[in-house]
Amino acid sequence: MTGTAPRTAPRAAQRQRARAWSPSKGGLLLLAAPLALLALFFVAPLLWVLGQSFAAPAGPLDTYVRIAGDGALRYSLIYTFQTAAIVTVAALVLSYPVAFLISRAQGRWLMIGMVFVLVPFWTSAVIRSYAWLVLLQRRGVVNEMLLALGLIDRPLRLANTDLGTHVAMVQIMLPFMILPLLSAMRGIDLSVLRAAAILGANPWRQFVNVYLPLSMPGVGAGCVLVFISTLGFYITPALLGGSSPMIAVAIEQQVSRLLDWPLASALAAVLLVLTCALFMLYERLNRRLAGAGEAR
Amino acid sequence: MNDMTASTLQRGSLPMSDLPATRGARVEFDHISKDYGDLTVLHETTLTIEAGEFFALIGPSGSGKSTLLGILAGFVPPSYGAVRVDGTDIVAMPPYRRNIGMVFQNYALFPHMTVAENIGFPLKMRGCSRGEIGERVKKALAMVRLEAMGERRPAQLSGGQQQRVALARAAVYDPRLLLMDEPLGALDKNLREEMQEEIKRFQRAFGATVIYVTHDQQEAAFLADRLAVMRGGMLEQIGSPRQLYEMPGTHFVASFLGEASLLPVAEILSREGREVTVRTPGGLTIRALAPSRVSERRALCLRPENIALGAAAQGRDNRFLGTVEEAVFTTGTLRYRVRLPGSDGLVTVRVPSLPGIELLAPGSSVEIGWDAAMAVTIAED
Amino acid sequence: MNRTAATPFWRIASAGLVLFAVLVLVYLVLPTLVIVPLSFSSDTFLKFPPSGFSTRWYESFAASADYHFAILNSLKIGVPAALVATAFGVMAALAVVRGAIPFRRTLAALVIAPLILPQIVLAIGLFPLMAKVGLVGTYPGIVLAHAVVTMPLVFITVSAALRNYAPTFELAAMTLGAGPWRTFLYVTFPMIRPGVIVGFIFALTFSFDELILAMFLTSPTTRTVPRLLWEQLNFQMTPVIAAATVVLLGATIALLCLAALTGARARRRLAGEAKGAGA
Known part of the structure; x- marks a missing residue:
């Protein structure tokens, strides 16, 4: 009775593939409407951006050549990367202990922790950037307090500096780091730490050799998420400024002030490709995270 | 399913007889097989289950017994072959037109409905009047001795009670074929033995053909008139429990x-x-x-x-x-x-x-x- | 890290850890809350600490026709966008989680992508396309754009809700005689309702807060609250913005509390039913 062995004259009708009813046949039908929406209002505009980036009158690669040749734009790209890296590392360092403690909290403490993370997460970036402007401007809260305390005698320049912008961006990005870390840490079975302790590991070794590796998928996912989001950050850098515009701000300036759509599209295409590559990385990490969760 | 057409005309889309079925359905698997690409999970199988028979499919996990049951219920589309219930090929029919009763491993009682709503659900789907639903649900609850539990939620019942509700729900519309997929798997040993007796009594009173999937050979031997041992997607041997025990072929x-x-x-x-x-x-x-x-x-x-x-x-x-x-x-x-x-x-x-x-x-x-x-x-x- | 190893050194280390985390949490919420006292200031410019208490900025916020229109616009855009996102997000989640479709993971990634992609990229692609068909500055244009970027939120919450229970319930409903539509109506939808509601609220909140697409795709007559705030921020810094911000913050937090309550109720219900829902 093996699958491919010739059988004694099965009736012709039985050898045809059965035209059977299948419970999951409606899947593609259900997907039609969402896919149509995505095709028209997501995929088409992105393709248009890509097309437009090669549509400069001087030649298909002209815009990219101009970006490479324009010192300010080149610096803007580098600056954006630098900022994304700084914000990611800072967010990770600040988030890890917080996520660890929330992941082990229960009842009321867990709720308080989650409120502290989720409320900023869902508060508009416009509002939060505005708050930072209020804090950091020349006659802002921070300067007034430092003056009142006598620590400085002249207001410091905080807004429009890299430091001020980074401090604000890190605060806005923290929830994007804490949430993936939390979901990874919640999946860690704490009995492995007890096992490590019994085997003679002190708390530091338990952390480095057991806990940290197990939380790595969350670290990876959080870092990619924060990095991607910072690459495309517009609101905070546009409001608070810094030593150079971020890419998103540069794109907006090209379009609304210089009306240079091909150049803006080329910058957007660079951002799009980078984001896509990082998003795929994120998907892989997420899958590994989900895999680890299922194996539990 | 031959007398299905008459009642279909009377009552809308789904068949239902008013009296408990006096005779179960006859089931034929005709050269049925299932593969997923290169992986064959069920090799060509031909098997007839007689009307009113209590038939058990046993075997280790992955032996194909659940696939066979899934094909009969309509969850798994077979790759080749035909499945006939009382002579009608049902392969192209969706599960909701097959009029087969099924008891699931974890009962699959709808958690957002009360016990009475759960049991009344198949009647509602068949367009019964409210009064008729109430009456038949009451009767079904009495049959499984849960008269007082109608307004409870499934989560408020014990495992054994949930099992009985699942049985009542699968039987309330008098299907002539009842499928049970490891219905006692989630219960502890003593309760399981008690429920075995109950299922056997139930089938005798009910008269439907029962196809019962389990990996517990004692349970199968206790309940079934005949059983089929499956292995690696094939039928290994079919016979009465005693034949299989005393004269195993392999x-x-x-x-x-x-x-x-x-x-x-x-x-x-x-x-x-x-x-x-x-x-x-x-x-x-x-x-x-x-x-x-x-x-x-x-x-x-x-x-x-x-x-x-x-x-x-x-x-x-x-x-x-x-x-x-x-x-x-x-x-x-x-x-x-x-x-x-x-x-x-x-x-x-x-x-x-x-x-x-x-x-x-x-x-x-x-x-x-x-x-x-x-x-x-x-x-x- | 572990109670069994509570030597003094590790006790101090873990106290330090807690302190550090508390400081981070303060950093996370406090800056936003600084706006609250400022919004009640009696000064005509933003000054800290405020020299007196008044509700004049709330009064001028309430009296402002611009804000009235903007809030109305945000509702006229947010509600339909969230409804479209919810309907389409539920369909996509059902197809991806329950259906047998090819390229399942790729399709799921595609549905989520609009949330991840920087909105500026989408905005400069959508603007010219929508301009060609006359959608820029209209409600349908911005509604559809917001629907695309908020659909992932519904997709994620509803997918999680669907993964929370076994498909056996739907199979059971089918053996009992329910066709696909009635199975959805009587079984699937009641099971995923909390996820759908939470997804809808998230979508609404997101649309309410979204700036960049609104900047490109709305006109002065369809201008939303974030766009109005943004325009005002760029040429004046009066505490009326603070008052408006506090009102928006309150609305956001209220919506999130609603979402949290819905989620908590669903979890409690599911916890009670976990026994019946296994495998």
């Missing part, structure tokens, strides 16, 4: 149903009707039973309770002086592993543990014996 069936000792066969010396004399590689000459096709049968199957020990071995067709290697008390029986003379290995012997009977010490010699009819030749694999 090593797999012999060891899946109860305990068995296997002795290899080197050579068949003679044959007289159904009785054969064989020689083992270790040099023993044994008289045994050969139901059919002797040439394929390369092993002997011995059930532990069929081997006599000590004085009781006197006068048996086969007698040997063995050595006790292992002796343990289990509830109700004394279980020995006895080494046969020569190099044929060990056989398991089980005798009732009557008060006053001493356990034989390991290392002691003991005579064991059995009649020819107690050793069955089987196919070795």
